[in-house]
Amino acid sequence: MGYATAVLIALLVYRLGLYLYRYTLHPLAKFPGPRLAAVSSLYQIYYDIIKDGQLTYHLQDLHKKYGPIVRISHNEIHLSPPSAYHEIYRLNTPLIKHHGFYQLFNLSNSSFGTVSNADHRRKRSVLNQSFSRRTIFELEPLVQSKVDRLVQRLEDEYAGVGREVCVHNAYQAVTIDTVSDFSFGISYGVLNNADFRSRAMEAFDKQQEAFLVFKHFPLLARLAGNMPFWLANLLMPDGAGFLEMEQDCRHQIQHLLSPAADTPPAKAGHPTIFNRLLEAYPDPDEKTIDYLAKEGVTVVSAGTHTTRHALCVGTVYALQKPEVGERLLRELREVMPGVRDVASLKELESLPYLTAFMKESLRLSYGVVGPLPRVVPAEGATIAGAFFPGGTVVIMDSYIVHHNEDLFPSSHEFDPTRWLVPNAKELDKYLVSFSAGSRQCLGMNLAWAELYMVFARVFRRFEMELYEHEGEGIKIVEHWLPTVRGEKVRCTLKVREV
Numbered sequence: 001m002g003y004a005t006a007v008l009i010a011l012l013v014y015r016l017g018l019y020l021y022r023y024t025l026h027p028l029a030k031f032p033g034p035r036l037a038a039v040s041s042l043y044q045i046y047y048d049i050i051k052d053g054q055l056t057y058h059l060q061d062l063h064k065k066y067g068p069i070v071r072i073s074h075n076e077i078h079l080s081p082p083s084a085y086h087e088i089y090r091l092n093t094p095l096i097k098h099h100g101f102y103q104l105f106n107l108s109n110s111s112f113g114t115v116s117n118a119d120h121r122r123k124r125s126v127l128n129q130s131f132s133r134r135t136i137f138e139l140e141p142l143v144q145s146k147v148d149r150l151v152q153r154l155e156d157e158y159a160g161v162g163r164e165v166c167v168h169n170a171y172q173a174v175t176i177d178t179v180s181d182f183s184f185g186i187s188y189g190v191l192n193n194a195d196f197r198s199r200a201m202e203a204f205d206k207q208q209e210a211f212l213v214f215k216h217f218p219l220l221a222r223l224a225g226n227m228p229f230w231l232a233n234l235l236m237p238d239g240a241g242f243l244e245m246e247q248d249c250r251h252q253i254q255h256l257l258s259p260a261a262d263t264p265p266a267k268a269g270h271p272t273i274f275n276r277l278l279e280a281y282p283d284p285d286e287k288t289i290d291y292l293a294k295e296g297v298t299v300v301s302a303g304t305h306t307t308r309h310a311l312c313v314g315t316v317y318a319l320q321k322p323e324v325g326e327r328l329l330r331e332l333r334e335v336m337p338g339v340r341d342v343a344s345l346k347e348l349e350s351l352p353y354l355t356a357f358m359k360e361s362l363r364l365s366y367g368v369v370g371p372l373p374r375v376v377p378a379e380g381a382t383i384a385g386a387f388f389p390g391g392t393v394v395i396m397d398s399y400i401v402h403h404n405e406d407l408f409p410s411s412h413e414f415d416p417t418r419w420l421v422p423n424a425k426e427l428d429k430y431l432v433s434f435s436a437g438s439r440q441c442l443g444m445n446l447a448w449a450e451l452y453m454v455f456a457r458v459f460r461r462f463e464m465e466l467y468e469h470e471g472e473g474i475k476i477v478e479h480w481l482p483t484v485r486g487e488k489v490r491c492t493l494k495v496r497e498v
């Protein structure tokens with residue numbers, strides 16, 4: 001027997017032994033699930049890559065077959081009981097983010113990518129103030145000014161002239177400009193771009209397409225993330241917009257550090273996240289500047305994609321379901337009698353139907369639709385009544401909670417009234433688009449404010465019609481974030497007469 005054959009046979013025997021161990025003696029062997037999933041990553045690769053982002057949806061079927069706890073890889077458990085969500089994602093949880101998974105984003109240093117709960121607490125405490133409810137109210141005029149620009153352009157360039165607008169891009173423009181101005185004191189100016197296009201977000205969306213390949217082949221993610229800027233630009237010209245955003249953040253930080261500079265905060269008129277970060281890290285070295293830039297990129301990308309999608313989902317359903325659109329308009333007229341009136345955030349928050357409509361838009365846009373994997377600490381943990389040994393990766397997602405038929409009957413139906421029935425307040429706990437606990441979304445107050453203001457102003461001013469839109473709602477696949485399949489949402493619009 002040749003040397004190569006011997007090595008091959010040894011490898012084969014090792015693999016078979018490993019599969020046998022995973023299937024029979026592994027501490028998770030007692031949990032039900034597909035056999036192939038328990039022993040090999042091929043199972044997930046099939047649903048993630050070959051079937052393009054279908055794993056999250058397939059998990060629903062697995063729970064129907066195997067029950068509330070399903071083993072989906074040799075060391076991963078997926079759970080379905082909504083109550084388990086708040087056992088995993090809660091304040092002061094000993095479970096930590098899964099390093100292997102979160103390093104795929106190449107944002108390891110940011111509060112989002114930080115695994116250790118203690119490190120995260122420290123980083124997050126610096127940022128919290130910038131996104132508190134109080135700050136949102138203080139900076140309400142800033143958000144209103146972005147929405148002003150949006151509705152003005154829609155009126156001037158699209159309404160009544162028969163030119164359809166890409167709503168997806170328009171919402172992207174208002175969200176990216178808001179979050180960048182809010183966070184850095186500098187707007188990216190996408191609201192002024194032709195067709196509301198953003199190079200950075202187009203690059204982000206392109207990267208998102210590769211996410212599931214990176215998930216199963218993490219070496220590729222590391223290569224892509226650590227390429228020098230010039231090489232990335234050469235190999236992936238479409239992806240360069242996103243890297244430019246990081247470069248831009250670095251320049252802003254360096255600008256702030258230079259004492260002679262006419263600093264952006266002077267123009268901003270409010271403390272930016274970089275001001276706060278530099279107060280916390282007064283003498284940054286190169287490594288710290290890297291970290292600060294990653295925080296900047298995280299905030300903009302996390303704040304744009306999710307809010308944009310929630311706005312698109314709400315818009316499509318409001319236009320497809322006349323009873324929803326009409327009720328919304330009736331309520332908006334109470335605080336905005338004229339088509340060009342502006343209501344304050346406080347007034348909008350007091351509108352029950354608009355609030356219910358937004359909750360339903362958040363429910364069916366999911367936030368992050370894919371897994372939020374967490375690792376059980378060394379001493380193990382009991383979740384949903386089952387004990388999991390240290391090192392087990394436990395996973396839930398908003399999709400499994402938002403489509404729990406006991407909580408949300410006919411869960412695929414867009415029905416804002418489900419949030420208005422007696423005891424509906426108890427449902428709030430299960431709206432987990434922003435996740436929950438200490439790793440909950442940093443920008444949720446800003447996101448709510450944007451949704452209130454954009455929906456109110458757009459629906460009050462314009463009569464809209466979907467343009468060449470197929471099917472109910474928006475067709476998405478799971479690339480961790482929801483990725484739209486088919487045409488992006490487009491509308492024709494005209495200014496209302498009353």
Ligand code: HEM
Nearest residue numbers: 111112302303306307310367368433434435441442443447
């Ligand atoms: C509808 C809008 C939004 C939704 C549904 C949403 C959803 C989420 C979710 C589910 C997470 C947790 C991710 C995880 O555990 O891995 C998260 C984290 C985060 N979000 Fe949002 N988000 C939204 C808007 C925003 C906005 C406007 C900002 C910025 C201003 C933002 C900034 C962040 C940041 C920085 C994190 C990481 C937080 C941390 O780990 O400390 N998000 N978001």
